[in-house]
Amino acid sequence: MKLIATDMMQEINLRMESIINHMSKNGIGAILVASGANIYYTTLRMFRGYVYIPLVGDPIWFVVKPNIFEKENHLIPIHKPEMIPGELEKLGYAIPENIGLEFDALSYSEITRLKGLFPNSQICNGSVPLSQARMVKTDWEIDQIKQDAMHQSEVYRRVVHCYKENMTDLELQIEIERVLRLEGCLGFTRTAGSMMDINMGSVIAGDNADAPSPFDFSMGGAGVCAALPVGANGTTLKPGETVMVDMSGAFNGYQSDMTRVWRVGDIPEIAYKAHDCSIKILRACENIGKPGIKVSDLYAIAEKIVAEEGLQDYFMGHSQKAKFIGHGVGIELNELPVITARSKVILEKNMVMAIEPKFVIPEVGAVGIENTYVVTSEGLQSLTIFPDEIQEL
Amino acid sequence: MKLIATDMMQEINLRMESIINHMSKNGIGAILVASGANIYYTTLRMFRGYVYIPLVGDPIWFVVKPNIFEKENHLIPIHKPEMIPGELEKLGYAIPENIGLEFDALSYSEITRLKGLFPNSQICNGSVPLSQARMVKTDWEIDQIKQDAMHQSEVYRRVVHCYKENMTDLELQIEIERVLRLEGCLGFTRTAGSMMDINMGSVIAGDNADAPSPFDFSMGGAGVCAALPVGANGTTLKPGETVMVDMSGAFNGYQSDMTRVWRVGDIPEIAYKAHDCSIKILRACENIGKPGIKVSDLYAIAEKIVAEEGLQDYFMGHSQKAKFIGHGVGIELNELPVITARSKVILEKNMVMAIEPKFVIPEVGAVGIENTYVVTSEGLQSLTIFPDEIQEL
Numbered sequence: 084m085k086l087i088a089t090d091m092m093q094e095i096n097l098r099m100e101s102i103i104n105h106m107s108k109n110g111i112g113a114i115l116v117a118s119g120a121n122i123y124y125t126t127l128r129m130f131r132g133y134v135y136i137p138l139v140g141d142p143i144w145f146v147v148k149p150n151i152f153e154k155e156n157h158l159i160p161i162h163k164p165e166m167i168p169g170e171l172e173k174l175g176y177a178i179p180e181n182i183g184l185e186f187d188a189l190s191y192s193e194i195t196r197l198k199g200l201f202p203n204s205q206i207c208n209g210s211v212p213l214s215q216a217r218m219v220k221t222d223w224e225i226d227q228i229k230q231d232a233m234h235q236s237e238v239y240r241r242v243v244h245c246y247k248e249n250m251t252d253l254e255l256q257i258e259i260e261r262v263l264r265l266e267g268c269l270g271f272t273r274t275a276g277s278m279m280d281i282n283m284g285s286v287i288a289g290d291n292a293d294a295p296s297p298f299d300f301s302m303g304g305a306g307v308c309a310a311l312p313v314g315a316n317g318t319t320l321k322p323g324e325t326v327m328v329d330m331s332g333a334f335n336g337y338q339s340d341m342t343r344v345w346r347v348g349d350i351p352e353i354a355y356k357a358h359d360c361s362i363k364i365l366r367a368c369e370n371i372g373k374p375g376i377k378v379s380d381l382y383a384i385a386e387k388i389v390a391e392e393g394l395q396d397y398f399m400g401h402s403q404k405a406k407f408i409g410h411g412v413g414i415e416l417n418e419l420p421v422i423t424a425r426s427k428v429i430l431e432k433n434m435v436m437a438i439e440p441k442f443v444i445p446e447v448g449a450v451g452i453e454n455t456y457v458v459t460s461e462g463l464q465s466l467t468i469f470p471d472e473i474q475e476l
Numbered sequence: 477m478k479l480i481a482t483d484m485m486q487e488i489n490l491r492m493e494s495i496i497n498h499m500s501k502n503g504i505g506a507i508l509v510a511s512g513a514n515i516y517y518t519t520l521r522m523f524r525g526y527v528y529i530p531l532v533g534d535p536i537w538f539v540v541k542p543n544i545f546e547k548e549n550h551l552i553p554i555h556k557p558e559m560i561p562g563e564l565e566k567l568g569y570a571i572p573e574n575i576g577l578e579f580d581a582l583s584y585s586e587i588t589r590l591k592g593l594f595p596n597s598q599i600c601n602g603s604v605p606l607s608q609a610r611m612v613k614t615d616w617e618i619d620q621i622k623q624d625a626m627h628q629s630e631v632y633r634r635v636v637h638c639y640k641e642n643m644t645d646l647e648l649q650i651e652i653e654r655v656l657r658l659e660g661c662l663g664f665t666r667t668a669g670s671m672m673d674i675n676m677g678s679v680i681a682g683d684n685a686d687a688p689s690p691f692d693f694s695m696g697g698a699g700v701c702a703a704l705p706v707g708a709n710g711t712t713l714k715p716g717e718t719v720m721v722d723m724s725g726a727f728n729g730y731q732s733d734m735t736r737v738w739r740v741g742d743i744p745e746i747a748y749k750a751h752d753c754s755i756k757i758l759r760a761c762e763n764i765g766k767p768g769i770k771v772s773d774l775y776a777i778a779e780k781i782v783a784e785e786g787l788q789d790y791f792m793g794h795s796q797k798a799k800f801i802g803h804g805v806g807i808e809l810n811e812l813p814v815i816t817a818r819s820k821v822i823l824e825k826n827m828v829m830a831i832e833p834k835f836v837i838p839e840v841g842a843v844g845i846e847n848t849y850v851v852t853s854e855g856l857q858s859l860t861i862f863p864d865e866i867q868e869l
Contacts, residue, residue, distance in 0.1 A: 131691075278512055336702060
């Protein structure tokens with residue numbers, strides 16, 4: 084589904100309604116957006132510039148670069164942000180008392196410069212209402228993620244054809260990357276935060292699953308370079324090991340997130356047991372994950388099932404454990420809500436989350452699956468459609 | 477060359493000397509490093525945590541995650557940054573009056589939290605001494621970038637074998653990406669700043685060279701998605717067009733940056749003229765680029781040569797122009813110095829810079845080359861060794 088201009092404005096207006104609703108709850112009179120992810124969220128474009136969102140009145144796009152959009156409505160070309168207050172005055176916009184800037188997405192230097200534009204206002208964290216709005220997707224956003232998931236599933240179907248005996252985990256990953264790219268994957272993983280470096284995803288085999296990573300991914304992997312310690316470490320795929328594939332689902336401005344497991348030769352019973360436990364957790368989450376339920380209940384049910392099966396030692400890592408079992412996904416790979424024991428978020432219709440209860444079995448590798456779900460009144464609906472079972476390579 | 481532990485400490489100590497020298501010039505008593513790029517620069521590791529660099533005394537590594545380094549010297553495991561002042565006190569470190577934090581690399585929220593650790597100190601921009609230190613490379617760093625350039629050149633040699641008639645620019649890029657990855661490329665481009673999104677580089681053909689991008693790359697390209705408007709746009713490569721290849725040189729924690737141009741069929745004389753002008757600019761820069769020379773002189777000589785040839789309309793873009801002709805390169809793709817008309821930087825031995833005088837010829841495409849250079853007392857020495865001429869695909 085391509086947006087034509089009118090649909091695009093309708094879609095943008097829907098998002099604005101949600102942002103303004105959250106601004107209002109947080110007592111914010113206007114937000115000045117500048118980060119790439121939020122520029123895209125609020126305009127469906129990517130440009131160097133600013134989007135001014137007032138509580139009352141039309142949003143204004145201040146565009147530094149490129150200058151090719153100049154003929155459009157709601158758009159004012161500027162050379163530098165210091166021109167914004169004067170332009171707002173010309174438009175008859177009063178500068179509100181409380182202005183939100185993206186404290187979580189912009190550098191301290193950037194925020195300091197933007198604060199200077201509004202010397203008489205109180206500056207607060209505009210990242211909060213923006214991420215709250217982004218947490219609940221529009222139908223169009225869900226459709227984008229559905230398309231991502233469809234392409235991603237199509238590529239996962241071809242994983243088995245990427246494999247050749249005696250290849251390394253990295254070689255397998257490289258062949259999957261090529262198939263992903265030819266299928267339309269953008270080859271770029273947009274993440275939030277400063278310690279989330281990744282290329283097109285990760286293929287983790289055998290004991291490498293237990294190598295801890297500094298990044299906030301559910302599984303680690305040593306990588307092949309100290310500067311990017313995540314994912315495949317270049318060892319040959321061996322019988323008796325699992326191969327966890329968690330590769331990019333970014334085919335448009337959005338992305339899906341999916342993990343499946345393959346095996347080389349026979350693997351021990353404990354790996355199957357833990358994998359089945361992951362599926363059991365997902366089935367339980369799918370059932371209870373309805374609007375009104377606490378996100379922390381999803382975490383709690385996962386912990387309960389893991390304890391019943393006596394698999395705590397392997398859950399979400401072995402020598403280093405992740406403290407979440409899932410996360411929102413959308414324009415960025417790591418959005419709200421984060422599925423933790425202490426989350427205060429209540430599920431709402433149209434939230435989209437990846438849930439990834441995973442286990443690390445020493446000397447075998449990682450098992451467990453990850454789906455991207457949308458919250459519906461019937462429970463969680465998976466957008467990533469692919470067999471759950473461990474497949475043979 | 478692999479670092480063994482002692483060499484690693486020697487290399488780190490060299491960097492510390494330089495950082496401390498710049499701290500001293502800037503009146504900074506200590507820096508607390510937290511960004512990935514600077515954690516790597518100061519430790520040759522990537523971890524979630526902090527490196528405390530005092531003007532006097534040993535630097536301390538505070539590691540949140542992973543916890544596997546615990547047995548090493550200079551290393552203190554912590555759960556949260558709020559533990560740092562207490563640990564420093566235990567070690568007998570006095571908290572200085574002026575503490576530097578990475579204002580350019582960390583978010584406003586992150587800096588605000590870290591500022592809270594030092595309520596009695598003045599907080600200033602620690603990004604400044606760190607980027608000044610990183611601007612001048614150690615011999616070991618130059619060796620890393622040399623290795624990057626060697627691998628990158630090897631891949632460029634195979635570009636012609638990646639090409640098939642009637643393929644799109646994107647299909648060519650995907651085949652180059654695979655060769656890069658098999659050659660050891662990490663597949664991740666580490667950049668500084670919030671509007672520098674890129675996958676593994678760009679292949680730009682024909683008129684797509686003139687599509688302006690919001691990102692701060694020398695050339696644009698429309699890309700194939702509004703969320704990532706840069707590089708290949710998916711059109712079929714046609715006779716009469718140039719194909720500019722500016723793909724990743726990131727094979728270790730460092731990277732080289734190199735651009736070369738191929739053509740499909742015959743291209744007009746003006747394209748050759750502009751390409752030769754680019755080479756002429758590089759030869760001039762190579763000659764004058766010695767320690768003591770102003771970076772702005774490199775820009776000035778480029779502008780002078782372009783004017784002499786009457787090629788101003790095409791220089792550094794046509795419908796939108798970049799205002800720099802090069803940039804430092806190292807751990808990040810865009811380091812200091814930026815080669816602009818107004819740069820105040822004086823060249824020093826061992827600075828490493830990519831210089832990329834490029835032209836966009838309407839209806840033909842982009843021409844010009846880019847090399848990564850190290851500053852020596854003899855002038856600029858290119859690390860990216862590959863024929864300069866436009867090659868046929």
